[in-house]
Amino acid sequence: MKRMAGIIVGILLCAGMAAAHSPTKVDLAFEKETGFLSVTFDHRVRNPKDHFVYLVKVRLNKQEVIEQNLNLQDNENGGSLIYKLNDTKPGDTIEVQIECIKGGSKTGKIKIE
Secondary structure (H helix, E strand, O other), X not given: OHHHHHHHHHHHHHHHHHHOOOOXXXXXXXXXXXXXXXXXXXOOXXXXXXXXXXXXXXXXXXXXXXXXXXXXXXXXXXXXXXXXXXXOOOOXXXXXXXXXXXXXXXXXXXXXX
């Protein structure tokens, strides 16, 4: 009986882990003239109100400059965000990390030319 209960718990844990997955892609684009950073991400989910990217961290030269909490993502495929970054210069590195509410994260990185 204990063995059967262990098997059932194992199956449920595996099913939960299969439902939770990391975002698959983070694309960044930076407009030098305006200072706008565009972030688009792929995170395919069944219900973007229940399973979504909930945390975004923007780092400029490894220093966190923005942290944003989200309550849902744009749609079942992912989402997009825009941030204004001041005081950037050629050679700076921008890194954006996004995290899924059910586990997993993805990072995108660009260097300002």
